[in-house]
Amino acid sequence: MTAADGTELACHVSGPVDAPAVVLVHGWSAAASSWGDVGSGSLRTFAVDLRGHGESDRPSSGYQDSAVWAGDIAAVLDAVDRPAVLVGWSYGGLVITDYLRTFGTSRVAGIVLVGGITEIGRGRPGGHVGPAMRAALPAALSDDADIAVPALLELTRRMTAVPLAGAALQAALAVPLSVPPFVRAALFQRDVSSEDLLRSLDVPVLLVHGADDAVVDPRATEYAAALISDSTTRIYPGVGHMPFAERAEQFRADLAAFVASTKAGSLT
Incomplete structure (x- = not known):
């Protein structure tokens, strides 16, 4: 699909055509593939690779512009063509607020934030990060591989409560390494407050967070x-930053139940 500024966005669609529609928005230096099979055949999932990530284009600019991110999600919803539940993991929560700030909720049946941030910038409570992310910055933003790779390796290791290791860790590390350093850096060069937006939301919201998340502090979810x-x-005990992978069955059940309770579920 093509965004408003001509950027080509990859969107991976799965599930029955007539199932409730869910748009999956991944996090910083991740990809649509990070979600795995969260729909489990019961949902029509649209997993987008954000600009600069995965199989999408990597334009040289636009990453600091809320309206650009809003337009990208709008392009996905154009393809969905019916009310959908927006699911944002980590930085994906911020991208969802970008969309809502520009376009509102008329095409949104509900929102799910998974270890999500809704704000970014110094002192923004909706953007509380955990010790693993604090330790990774600013090294993970460097264009010097000798600096960035060790930081990204340790951050990837600590994405889950039980640290990744071996071949699984190496496969996971390939995802952030595929994101250009200038993109990784640009996503942090923003200052966004969402307090008024969050207060004004008129659709149901499900907040999911791992109790042991070392990447995004659970206080970000408490704030929202x-x-x-x-x-x-929903707080998942013993879970880190990837509830949909660490407690896949529980997450799928919680997501399906929430979607069924929204107007997206009533359309099937």
């Missing part, structure tokens, strides 16, 4: 939950 009037929070 305190502001969103129609929200439900």
Whole structure:
């Protein structure tokens, strides 16, 4: 699909055509493939590779512009062509707020934030990061491989409560390494507040967070939950930054139940 500025975005679609629609928005230096099979055949999932990531184009600019991110999600929703639940993991939560700030909720049946941030910038409570991310920065943004690769390796290792190792760790590391350093850096060069937006949301929101998340601090979810009037929070004990992988069965069940409770579920 093509974004408003001509950027080609890869979107991986799976699940029955007539199933409830879910748009999956991955995090910083991740990819659509990070989600695995969260739909499990019961949902029509649209997993987008954000610009600069995965199989999507890597334009030289636009990563600091909220309107650009909003337009990218709008392009995905054009392809969905019916109300959908937006699911944002980590930085994907911020991208969803970019969309909502520009286009509102008319095409959104509900929102799921998974270890998500809703703000970014010094002192922004909706962007609390954990010790693993703090330790990785700024080295993980460097264009010097000798500096960036060790930082990205340790961050990848600590994405899950039980650290990745061996071949699984090497395969996972390939994903952030495929994102150009200028993209990794640009995504952090923003200052965004979402307090007023979160207070104004008029669709249901499910907040999921691993209790042992070392990448995004659970306080980011607590902040969002305190502001969103129609929200439900699920904290997964013993889980890190990837609930959909670490507790796949539980996450799929929670996601399916939430989608069924929205207008996206009622359209099937």
